[in-house]
Amino acid sequence: xxxxxxxxxxxxxxxxxxxxxxxxxxxxxxxxxxxxxxxxxxxxxxxxxxxxxxxxxxxxxxxxxxxxxxxxxxxxxxxxxxxxxxxxxxxxxxxxxxxxxxxxxxxxxxxxxxxxxxxxxxxxxxxxxxxxxxxxxxxxxxxxxxxxxxxxxxxxxxxxxxxxxxxxxxxxxxxxxxxxxxxxxxxxxxxxxxxxxxxxxxxxxxxxxxxxxxxxxxxxxxxxxxxxxxxxxxxxxxxxxxxxxxxxxxxxxxxxxxxxxxxxxxxxxxxxxxxxxxxxxxxxxxxxxxxxxxxxxxxxxxxxxxxxxxxxxxxxxxxxxxxxxxxxxxxxxx
Amino acid sequence: xxxxxxxxxxxxxxxxxxxxxxxxxxxxxxxxxxxxxxxxxxxxxxxxxxxxxxxxxxxxxxxxxxxxxxxxxxxxxxxxxxxxxxxxxxxxxxxxxxxxxxxxxxxxxxxxxxxxxxxxxxxxxxxxxxxxxxxxxxxxxxxxxxxxxxxxxxxxxxxxxxxxxxxxxxxxxxxxxxxxxxxxxxxxxxxxxxxxxxxxxxxxxxxxxxxxxxxxxxxxxxxxxxxxxxxxxxxxxxxxxxxxxxxxxxxxxxxxxxxxxxxxxxxxxxxxxxxxxxxxxxxxxxxxxxxxxxxxxxxxxxxxxxxxxxxxxxxxxxxxxxxxxxxxxxxxxxxxxxxxxxxxxxxxxxxxxxxxxxxxxxxxxxxxxxxxxxxxxxxxxxxxxxxxxxxxxxxxxxxxxxxxxxxxxxxxxxxxxxxxxxxxxxxxxxxxxxxxxxxxxxxxxxxxxxxxxxxxxxxxxxxxxxxxxxxxxxxxxxxxxxxxxxxxxxxxxxxxxxxxxxxxxxxxxxxxxxxxxxxxxxxxxxxxxxxxxxxxxxxxxxxxxxxxxxxxxxxxxxxxxxxxxxxxxxxxxxxxxxxxxxxxxxxxxxxxxxxxxxxxxxxxxxxxxxxxxxxxxxxxxxxxxxxxxxxxxxxxxxxxxxxxxxxxxxxxxxxx
Numbered sequence: 001x002x003x004x005x006x007x008x009x010x011x012x013x014x015x016x017x018x019x020x021x022x023x024x025x026x027x028x029x030x031x032x033x034x035x036x037x038x039x040x041x042x043x044x045x046x047x048x049x050x051x052x053x054x055x056x057x058x059x060x061x062x063x064x065x066x067x068x069x070x071x072x073x074x075x076x077x078x079x080x081x082x083x084x085x086x087x088x089x090x091x092x093x094x095x096x097x098x099x100x101x102x103x104x105x106x107x108x109x110x111x112x113x114x115x116x117x118x119x120x121x122x123x124x125x126x127x128x129x130x131x132x133x134x135x136x137x138x139x140x141x142x143x144x145x146x147x148x149x150x151x152x153x154x155x156x157x158x159x160x161x162x163x164x165x166x167x168x169x170x171x172x173x174x175x176x177x178x179x180x181x182x183x184x185x186x187x188x189x190x191x192x193x194x195x196x197x198x199x200x201x202x203x204x205x206x207x208x209x210x211x212x213x214x215x216x217x218x219x220x221x222x223x224x225x226x227x228x229x230x231x232x233x234x235x236x237x238x239x240x241x242x243x244x245x246x247x248x249x250x251x252x253x254x255x256x257x258x259x260x261x262x263x264x265x266x267x268x269x270x271x272x273x274x275x276x277x278x279x280x281x282x283x284x285x286x287x288x289x290x291x292x293x294x295x296x297x298x299x300x301x302x303x304x305x306x307x308x309x310x311x312x313x314x315x316x317x318x319x320x321x322x323x324x325x326x327x328x329x330x331x332x333x334x
Numbered sequence: 335x336x337x338x339x340x341x342x343x344x345x346x347x348x349x350x351x352x353x354x355x356x357x358x359x360x361x362x363x364x365x366x367x368x369x370x371x372x373x374x375x376x377x378x379x380x381x382x383x384x385x386x387x388x389x390x391x392x393x394x395x396x397x398x399x400x401x402x403x404x405x406x407x408x409x410x411x412x413x414x415x416x417x418x419x420x421x422x423x424x425x426x427x428x429x430x431x432x433x434x435x436x437x438x439x440x441x442x443x444x445x446x447x448x449x450x451x452x453x454x455x456x457x458x459x460x461x462x463x464x465x466x467x468x469x470x471x472x473x474x475x476x477x478x479x480x481x482x483x484x485x486x487x488x489x490x491x492x493x494x495x496x497x498x499x500x501x502x503x504x505x506x507x508x509x510x511x512x513x514x515x516x517x518x519x520x521x522x523x524x525x526x527x528x529x530x531x532x533x534x535x536x537x538x539x540x541x542x543x544x545x546x547x548x549x550x551x552x553x554x555x556x557x558x559x560x561x562x563x564x565x566x567x568x569x570x571x572x573x574x575x576x577x578x579x580x581x582x583x584x585x586x587x588x589x590x591x592x593x594x595x596x597x598x599x600x601x602x603x604x605x606x607x608x609x610x611x612x613x614x615x616x617x618x619x620x621x622x623x624x625x626x627x628x629x630x631x632x633x634x635x636x637x638x639x640x641x642x643x644x645x646x647x648x649x650x651x652x653x654x655x656x657x658x659x660x661x662x663x664x665x666x667x668x669x670x671x672x673x674x675x676x677x678x679x680x681x682x683x684x685x686x687x688x689x690x691x692x693x694x695x696x697x698x699x700x701x702x703x704x705x706x707x708x709x710x711x712x713x714x715x716x717x718x719x720x721x722x723x724x725x726x727x728x729x730x731x732x733x734x735x736x737x738x739x740x741x742x743x744x745x746x747x748x749x750x751x752x753x754x755x756x757x758x759x760x761x762x763x764x765x766x767x768x769x770x771x772x773x774x775x776x777x778x779x780x781x782x783x784x785x786x787x788x789x790x791x792x793x794x795x796x797x798x799x800x801x802x803x804x805x806x807x808x809x810x811x812x813x814x815x816x817x818x819x820x821x822x823x824x825x826x827x828x829x830x831x832x833x834x835x836x837x838x839x840x841x842x843x844x845x846x847x848x849x850x851x852x853x854x855x856x857x858x859x860x861x862x863x864x865x866x867x868x869x870x871x872x873x874x875x876x877x878x879x880x881x882x883x884x885x886x887x888x889x890x891x892x893x894x895x896x897x898x899x900x901x902x903x904x905x906x907x908x909x910x911x912x913x914x915x916x917x918x919x920x921x922x923x924x925x926x927x928x929x930x931x932x933x934x935x936x937x938x939x940x941x942x943x944x945x946x947x948x949x950x951x952x953x954x955x956x957x958x959x960x961x962x963x964x965x966x967x968x969x970x971x972x973x974x975x976x977x978x979x980x981x982x983x984x985x986x987x988x989x990x
Contacts (some may be wrong), residue, residue: 025982032981040974044967051941051960053969058731062614063746066754086981087988090381094989134990160503160656164675165617167655189990237983244740244976253973264980269986 017104019114044073099126102197105278109224129204141197145178183226187215192281362586363812365548374554378974383489391475394520397805399475402948409536410493417926419539433493466536477672496659507660509591524816535708537768539775541705546587554579562613563592564668566647591665614652628685631727632692641807664694678738690720709767712781721745751781752955757970785951792949802827852901854952858961860895863938894942896929909946912937
């Protein structure tokens with residue numbers, strides 16, 4: 001029940017934070033556009049006044065692209081370098097923006113009006129912590145996935161006697177296992193960030209510790225919720241991909257409509273992600289509420305000075321009903 | 335030397351039995367050479383050993399003092415062989431890694447011991463360490479019409495890394511494995527000005543050249559092994575020690591290869607008179623149907639457009655992963671394909687390999703060109719037919735990849751291999767295969783050559799190109815054509831079909847494309863639409879107003895300005911489209927550097943396309959083949975819009 005309640009609550013919270021999602025969408029649209037516009041100019045100058053672009057009516061035409069020759073080489077190096085660059089910039093931007101978004105997904109934010117200044121303030125305050133959390137979780141994901149996939153693959157490759165079918169099944173099993181591990185890392189990252197925005201004074205490493213602890217405390221309910229939410233995003237992504245790939249407008253108006261629809265779908269995708277954040281936030285709050293005393297245990301675990309009040313340190317206590325007198329409108333007056 | 339009439343008689347008997355008609359009703363070839371072998375596969379030693387009776391008939395007018403034979407397997411003897419020197423690698427540190435062939439006994443029909451008369455020679459590079467060719471001085475020179483009978487005992491140790499031939503665990507692909515005659519070329523045959531042996535060493539970038547022969551091969555293996563070969567199975571008998579002996583016979587083929595592996599599943603099918611056998615790992619059973627379909631497509635297309643497949647049997651093998659090094663090779667009536675049990679239907683790679691390797695039954699099997707010296711005659715011509723077959727049966731735009739999101743014709747893969755190669759002008763196709771510089775052997779012999787034939791088809795038409803190959807088959811089947819012989823056929827057929835439309839012959843085409851290093855690139859440089867100017871009112875010229883004058887403002891002088899960027903000069907079509915929707919198809923001989931097509935009238939040129947049907951596949955840049963005064967921005971915008979959305983999705987997925 002808690003899971004269903006959290007998912008519901010997460011959905012409402014994400015819908016309420018539509019302005020925050022809108023900010024994220026705009027930022028990423030700008031970021032990607034800055035990257036894509038030179039690409040457009042390169043393609044335009046590469047094809048020039050040629051009519052070969054007519055061959056794109058039925059989709060990608062490998063031959064026409066390859067005849068770009070040196071332009072194609074420049075294009076490929078621009079895309080590959082830009083891909084990494086935009087990913088790195090994306091981590092930075094995302095760390096900043098998700099700080100604001102997580103903040104607006106808190107329960108205590110429920111009765112408040114969305115404020116861009118509060119959004120950016122929270123983003124700024126949590127920026128470094130979120131970035132470190134992102135980098136650590138990303139590194140752990142890559143490292144563990146590589147191990148999970150690499151070791152069986154290496155064994156399979158080295159074996160000359162193993163049948164092709166067994167080899168493929170082993171590698172596919174390893175990849176599937178790696179994919180099933182992903183929700184665990186997402187949970188850790190989301191719990192950590194949710195906890196961090198609820199108490200901005202905490203260090204990111206403590207937040208990570210909390211994330212791991214909370215993930216495994218009630219593992220299956222959290223894992224299944226995350227798996228469900230991830231699957232929804234995957235299904236949505238596949239639907240969008242099939243729409244985008246099959247839609248080939250031939251007129252300027254059609255292309256503009258494609259732009260509008262595709263950006264609307266991207267906006268929905270960001271909402272789905274916000275739903276995930278909101279659900280985890282809600283689950284964390286639901287798990288914590290009756291167990292206020294747990295924070296004392298956590299303090300001990302995290303070796304906080306015992307003199308600190310567990311009431312003010314517990315993120316859930318920042319519920320408006322039992323609000324910390326030092327916190328006003330979600331802002332820590334300290 | 336002691337003469338043994340009895341052994342000679344036995345040898346003669348065996349030769350007569352080999353010469354008999356068992357498979358084909360009449361000999362298809364001259365059968366200058368023949369082999370009767372009795373061999374045993376030693377799975378412990380990874381070796382094939384046995385005895386071979388072989389003969390060579392001197393059908394020339396020359397007195398030949400020696401014979402030359404290939405011992406290909408010695409290429410894998412050590413890293414000093416020409417093969418390993420060329421690839422800059424080693425067969426491996428262990429003896430089990432290496433391959434070699436040892437001749438233990440070598441006698442002629444009079445029981446003369448020829449071993450002392452045998453010497454290793456290196457006619458191509460003078461490498462004293464290379465042992466892939468032997469010369470044996472005959473005790474008595476072979477007079478015209480003589481038959482040289484030889485009895486050879488040999489041990490062939492197979493290499494562990496399969497490079498076309500070898501073993502991995504219990505998988506064996508046995509090719510280039512027995513002492514094999516070179517080809518004696520009398521004066522006048524191909525490029526020979528004096529009679530002599532054409533017997534090249536084993537090279538990294540090369541294939542083979544042999545006479546059409548008769549093979550009678552008995553192979554003894556452990557009973558649990560499944561065996562396939564280029565021959566037709568004649569008998570199968572149990573042998574002692576839990577073994578089995580299979581006797582195969584093949585007629586009029588240029589090479590004999592076989593494979594043995596306990597893990598094969600065997601499937602059979604039939605196309606008209608041809609019994610087809612497919613050997614593949616059990617787990618690839620789902621690939622069986624598509625493999626049979628592919629080979630039957632190739633049989634049908636080549637029979638229809640080139641000539642009949644004359645043998646009643648055909649075996650092909652889809653080797654397991656551990657034997658992948660044997661994949662994609664041809665030995666006339668046996669060839670290897672390459673697939674995988676999870677290969678999606680929309681990737682036609684297995685079909686392409688099957689069609690290609692089968693095609694070699696024609697282009698080097700039936701039309702037995704010298705692959706050492708003119709690789710374009712087998713790989714180039716065969717790639718041309720492979721691309722036609724794939725795009726014919728699997729879709730004009732989807733011969734290689736047929737996915738809703740991506741379609742790629744097979745011919746495009748071939749074209750890109752050529753036009754995108756940075757070394758496309760490094761060498762012409764007049765080199766021997768191992769002399770191609772900068773690793774251009776594959777690009778030149780497969781891709782560029784195939785594009786030469788597609789371009790030829792674009793110029794003379796599909797009907798004429800089919801006529802050319804039918805005539806080539808009719809004239810040269812089961813013989814050894816050279817490049818000039820093929821071009822002679824082209825000249826005859828083109829003249830017959832088109833008269834002087836392309837000049838007295840097509841040598842101009844081959845000199846530029848096949849034997850030249852220039853590139854072909856035609857370009858629409860500019861389109862101009864100028865209003866015709868009414869004479870100035872202030873001039874001294876008296877203008878007689880006429881009713882037309884008012885219309886002059888809407889009269890245009892339009893020009894399509896074309897340019898030949900490359901060196902290659904080919905006739906091309908130019909399609910000019912006007913603003914009123916009318917079109918003019920112009921012919922340009924493509925010789926001058928610049929060419930203008932000028933028009934006067936009320937209509938303006940809207941766009942121009944050189945080679946509108948993309949028939950000149952050698953053109954290295956299709957983008958500049960067309961030009962419009964009003965470029966359509968939609969395709970690029972659409973692409974970029976999708977790219978932006980997908981990038982946003984990518985970031986949304988990848989970022990936590």
